[in-house]
Amino acid sequence: MMNSTIHKTQPQPDVLRIGAIRGRTRKPKSHREAARRKNVFMGVAAWAVGLLFATPVFWMILTSFHSEPDAATNPPSLLAPLTLDGYRNFFGLDGGASPWPPLINSATASVVSTILVILLAFPAAYALSIKPVKKPQSVLFFALTTKFLPIVASILPLYLFALYSGLIDNIGLLILLYTTMNLPIAVWMLQSFLAEVPKEMLEAAEMDGAKLHQVLIKVVAPVAMPGLAATALICFIFSWQELLLARTLTNVVAGTAPVFLTSFVTSQGLFLAQLCAAALAISLPVVIAGIAAQDKLVQGLSLGAVK
Template sequence: MTTTSATSAPAPTRTAPQLRHRKPPRSGMVLSVLAWLFGIVFVFPVLWMVLTSFHSEADAASNPPKFFAPLTLSGYQEFFSGGPVPPLLNSATASIFSTILVLALAFPAAYALSIKPVRKWTDVLFFLLSTKFLPVVAGLLPIYLFAQKVGLLDNIWLLAVFYTVMNLPIAIWMLRSFLAEVPVEMLEAAEVDGAGLLRTLGSIVAPVVMPGLAAAALICFIFSWNELLFARVLTATTAETAPVFLTGFVTSQGLFLAQVCAASVIVSLPVLLAGFAAQDKLVQGLSMGAVR
């Protein structure tokens, strides 16, 4: 009797599913292209200013413009020969001092309006906002007469105080949105441990909202550094700031475009460097204050 051994068919093996690379949606590609186009549009004037600063006055004023004109440092030499160090130091003094003073006043004020709200805190916020409704030109003459009466014309410290008053409402509104994100349980635990108000603000609240503080400080510094109207009216020679010094290159006689571009590049560098150094804190702080 013969037995036949049936060979069992091999079990079908499952092949791993092939990974298919998903193509990015066409709408995402269109948005990326539009973002690049908008970025180029906004950056091109800055690049053109930098390029023009390295041209001679004749090439800078030519029409049509010469893209490949010979490069020179004459514009920068004219700028530094005019003595820009005192105006730059004045701008740095007024901007840094006013920024520090704004943070010292806005931080506890925002704490009182968000974490420990005072009575009618909404009225306080709207009052602070209403101070920005008045045009700056409308208050220029009373401020000038006051400075003249007390003998503080051409004084950099008076300018720093006015910068503080101008930026304080903005800083309070910004910091209040940041402080609203602080967990209440953290403050209650600090209160149980016996921490006072100053220690709570300095050791507990400040590290949590540090990106917000950096964002508010950078914005206040930029506004103070770029301010021109008050500096033009309230200062002369001793307290002249960098934007006022920059306007001195615009004359009714002769060519000045290359010199103005060179001066604009130098005056813009502190703001650009500060923004580049604090860009991560700025983005984090603004997003923290905007997202609930």
Template sequence: MVLTSLHAEPDAATNPPAWGAPLTLDGYRAFFGAADGAAPWPPLLNSLTASTLSTALVLLLAVPAAYALSIRPVRKWTDVLFFFLSTKMLPAVAGLLPVYLIARNTGTLDTVWLLVVLYTSMNLPVAVWMMRSFLAEVPVEIIEAASIDGAALPTVLLRIVAPVAAPGIAATALISFIFSWNELLFARVLTGVVAGTAPVFLTGFVTSQGLFLAKVCAAAACVSLPVLVAGFAAQDKLVQGLSLGAVK
């Protein structure tokens, strides 16, 4: 993808690919608005805002829910977990029309806040399942010791559970951020000029006439870069989190 983005459109469209073709930055100039004046910064900022805020809300809701399902199990907790999982069984396109009608009637179409609510609700079930498996590995003894010392539930969550389960929280946050950043269907239908996201901006380079492969690859490389940077920065926590509880 990166190599194709550095080729001219005729060279990028050849089959088999012209690996030795001269390199150019025309695709990146088109992405950053040098060609038609359409700057990518508003869509990128919208994606960053929606992904960051929704990830923060997911963690804020998932950690206490996972605590209640693992360390302090509530009644019929298995039914609760199944309910969370069942919300992912409906294809996203099946819920698109009701969500659109609700957004239209509430006046939230083409707003970043609508995306924040949607991404939070979409990622919360997966986050609860992940965090429950992570918190199940937290030693109960240290939580009981903190309770004996008079620590309240918020103190236990912030000072005891969060540091111990930090790798799991980091892994959950990164996956939620990636899912939010890459979401296209709802952003394509429910946003327009104001709240369009980076994936929606990327699809604008696909045209019915002319060559566009190099520009699309350049746009895809730029849109993928924030997620790659976040994954690289958190790779140690991600590995620890995903492997937490794998070995008894």
């Protein structure tokens, strides 16, 4: 009777094995404290670096609410009185030029060119990533070679072409140039995203009798939506901030927001407060678009990076 009782109270081998494993995996208290201190240090360092990079933006915002004499002081005055004169001048409330035509031109050129880029790059990337194409890397490299030539090296031929074809100061020319400028980058990005689409889904759609456009719209596009959003946002940003082509090929009718921004740098001097207010107002559409598509942007960039 006593032997049976002792046998029942003895720990089983599995229990001993689990306890030994837990004992080996449990880290000493000193190691946990060191890891916690390391995480705190990394967090503080990340915040410090983030604030360092954000300091020019904060400074621009603060300067935009100063008057011109206070913004031009050296060293700058942090406690200067705040005013909205820079924003009133930017929006033409003090009798200056209205910013709305340049903003509308920038929005038109950026949105239309981005739509055209996605419509052209999406089937091209589908062909290079999913359908069998001979030497797809050579095709991608050839597309990327169009970006090797700096824009400043091609500005004279483009200007002569626009001059003799009557397209100077035409928003349609900017749309065409922005489309060709962003198309190679979009093909490269979308090719990486579409390579992650499961081939089984495409085979099932083809077995069900789906046409090519149905496969692209109803099967591939929903799966690759984060990649499409990330590509569209990057193309929109590149088009919105472009200055050299717009400055050279436009004048009054088709001038864009970056061209309007340069008008605050005159022969009379640099109107720093007005320039900061204009830069902040012109940057808001890109910031709003980035915040609105933040989740899609993160998903798309991580989808294209992880193989």
